[in-house]
Amino acid sequence: xxxxMLPAFEDNYIxxxxxxxxxxxxxxxxAAPVLAAARExxxxxxxxxTHHHPDHCGGVPALLERWPGLQVFAPDDERIAVxxxxxxxxxxxxxxxxxxxxxxxxxxxxSHVAYVTDGHLFxxxxxxxxxxxxxxxxxxxxxHDSLQRLASLPGDLQVCCGHEYTQAxxxxxxxxxxxxxxxATRRAQVLRHRAAGLATLPTTLESERACNPFLRCNVPAxxxxxxxxLGHAPATPVETFAALRSWKDGFRA
Numbered sequence: 001x002x003x004x005m006l007p008a009f010e011d012n013y014i015x016x017x018x019x020x021x022x023x024x025x026x027x028x029x030x031a032a033p034v035l036a037a038a039r040e041x042x043x044x045x046x047x048x049x050t051h052h053h054p055d056h057c058g059g060v061p062a063l064l065e066r067w068p069g070l071q072v073f074a075p076d077d078e079r080i081a082v083x084x085x086x087x088x089x090x091x092x093x094x095x096x097x098x099x100x101x102x103x104x105x106x107x108x109x110x111s112h113v114a115y116v117t118d119g120h121l122f123x124x125x126x127x128x129x130x131x132x133x134x135x136x137x138x139x140x141x142x143x144h145d146s147l148q149r150l151a152s153l154p155g156d157l158q159v160c161c162g163h164e165y166t167q168a169x170x171x172x173x174x175x176x177x178x179x180x181x182x183x184a185t186r187r188a189q190v191l192r193h194r195a196a197g198l199a200t201l202p203t204t205l206e207s208e209r210a211c212n213p214f215l216r217c218n219v220p221a222x223x224x225x226x227x228x229x230l231g232h233a234p235a236t237p238v239e240t241f242a243a244l245r246s247w248k249d250g251f252r253a
Contacts, residue, residue: 001098001118003158005199006033011164012055013201015122016042019096024048026115026122027162031059035066046071046095050124051112052079056162071095075104077111087113105150107143108133114150121157121205123150128161129203130186131169132214134249140242144217147241151215155206166190166200171253173213176244177221182210217241 006014008030015026016037022045028034034044044067049057057074060082064070072084073093087093089104100117105126115122125133126143127150135143170187177183186207190200209215216222217237226243227233234240 001096003120003160003202005160005201006037007164008033008059009055012162013160013164013199014059015120015160017096017118017120018042022096024095024117025063026050026160027056027124028059028063029053029055029057031062031066034059034063038066044070046073048100048115048122049074049080049084050114050122050126050162051075051109052077053109053125056124057082073102075111075113077109089113103149105146107135107138107146110137112146116153116157119156119158120160120202121150121153122160124162126150127159127208127212127214128163128169129159129166129200129208130173130183130190130212131165131248132212132245135245140245141238143245144238144241147214151205151209153205155204155209157205158202159205159208160202164199164201166203167194168253169212172248172251173211175251176213176225177216177219179221180211182207186211213244214241217244 001017004016008014012029014028017024022043024046025044026048073087074080074084076086087102091102093100098118100115103114105112105114108125167190170190193200213222217240226240
């Protein structure tokens, strides 16, 4: 299976996982890039949706018009108003001769899901490289638990996030944990890629565990930074996470 991405809007990625002929699409918020790729030979076989936000699912009606009967898999959320098969925690799919595992990862939205298949983690807006999504509908406990579940997956998984946010996330991560050598190396790589007009994704889950402060709420250096901001030591990893997410919400690089 070969992975590629189609840029959409300002910073979205539509992920494409294809065999020799057909393709699995993840979060086609805009139909136009997919239709353009189809003119070059792309043949969609199925669509996976991670959550209901329009920049992740808004292109589906036009794609179903172009390819009637195209399989669509989506979380059980009435706000995704397209014909689809509803999936949730523990659902297992078979697409393009590959198994697809579905995980419920609430926090960014209440019904957000992630998909694991063929060595790839399609995590939508739950986990970003060096960051995580805002909590529009969930609680810190939900989001922290979702991130910890993702972090427990095999380290060689390719992390395929919904947005190109890595450069800004790197600036924040370095404020949180300035003495992390793995983070310094990752940030330098990110800056080189962006200067060359290249994507910073996918990355690996192993790299995220080493560098992403939102996956490192038990690390002493992260806790110490948060304690200085709070004026007291955080009592739990969830309190550490909540303080980091609140700080990031107002952070400007």
